[in-house]
Structure formats: C-alpha cells, structure tokens
C-alpha cells in the first residue's frame with residue numbers, strides 16, 4: 001500500500017529490521033521498498049532500480065519523459081551507476097538516440113575529464129563525477145535534462161547539473177524516480193525548481209525497535 005509501513009516477520013514485539021518495507025506510489029505503480037538502516041537511528045527505503053525489472057524501467061521512462069517532454073530537451077545526462085537505466089529509458093521515450101553518462105570511477109580514457117566531488121547517503125566517503133570531454137559537443141548549447149534514480153542529499157544532482165553546465169549545456173530540467181526527504185532543496189537552491197519526480201519517500205527513525213517515518217521528511221502534499 002503506498003505510503004504505508006509493512007512489518008513482515010514481526011513476532012510479538014520483536015521485529016527484524018530487514019523485514020520492514022515502505023510502499024510508495026511511483027506515478028501510479030505501487031512499489032514495495034525494503035527499509036535499510038544507514039545508522040543506528042536512521043534508515044532509508046532503498047530503491048534499486050535494477051532490481052525491479054524491465055516493466056518498471058519502461059514505466060519510469062515513459063512517465064519521466066511525459067513530464068520532461070514539454071521542456072523540449074535535446075539530450076539526456078545520467079549519472080552512473082543507477083542513473084544509467086534511467087537515462088536510457090527516458091531517452092528512448094523522448095525518442096532521442098544519444099545520451100551522456102557521468103562516470104564515477106576513473107577509467108583509462110577519463111584522465112582529463114571534467115570532475116566534481118560529491119557525497120551520497122548510500123556510499124561511504126566522497127566520490128567523483130567525471131564527464132568525458134569527448135561528450136562536450138553533445139551538450140554545448142543543447143537543451144539538456146539531467147536524470148537520476150533518487151535525489152536525497154542533492155549532492156549528486158547538483159554535481160551533474162554543474163558538470164553539464166561546464167560543458168555548455170542549457171539545463172532545462174532534472175528528472176528523478178523518487179525524491180527522498182527535503183535536504184536536496186537547500187543544496188540545489190533555485191535549481192530545485194527544475195526537479196520532476198514520480199514519487200516521494202521519507203526517511204526513518206528507530207522508535208521502540210521499529211522504523212517509523214520521520215514526519216519532517218514526508219511529502220507535505222500527502223499528509
């Protein structure tokens with residue numbers, strides 16, 4: 001059920017953390033996400049876009065493309081790793097052949113890449129986003145949409161937007177499957193208005209050995 005906690009494997013007052021999940025409505029498709037602890041008193045509901053199958057990719061591609069098409073994008077930029085299927089599916093539904101992927105690992109051909117340092121809730125430490133200079137002609141002067149799976153801290157999306165702009169892109173929109181909590185709004189500043197999402201997830205705190213959504217991180221439009 002969208003926006004609802006499920007407690008499987010709960011026996012009396014004892015509840016295994018992995019057994020809890022959160023139901024989210026992704027543009028009309030209900031998806032059940034496992035709640036994963038990140039810190040002793042902090043958890044997220046994890047969307048692994050590659051675990052939800054071809055039909056899910058088709059759905060999010062179609063629905064994001066529908067929301068981004070009015071912005072008349074000419075090219076899509078996606079961030080490795082889990083932004084790659086999003087970029088491919090959105091490009092397919094926008095009927096745009098080429099797309100640009102920002103890499104996270106320093107490959108042999110990326111020695112002189114444009115780079116930005118980013119952080120993420122789901123990875124340890126700092127990471128780097130890399131834009132292959134050979135992709136610059138695909139972006140320079142082009143109406144561009146940046147896509148990713150989830151925006152949470154906003155660090156990755158901010159880095160992607162900045163890198164695209166450094167390559168001369170005109171960033172007209174940003175598409176994500178899910179927005180998570182609200183920290184990304186302050187990090188993105190006025191670019192937060194570019195964001196189009198298909199659903200929203202809260203973050204969770206430990207209340208009496210169960211994960212409960214943190215009220216301040218919920219979707220203000222859904223109560």
Ligand SMILES: Nc1ncnc2[nH]cnc12
Pocket residue numbers: 044045046047048120121122149150151152153180201
């Ligand atoms: N809930 C989430 N699922 C997948 N990736 C994320 N990155 C940040 N939050 C995430």
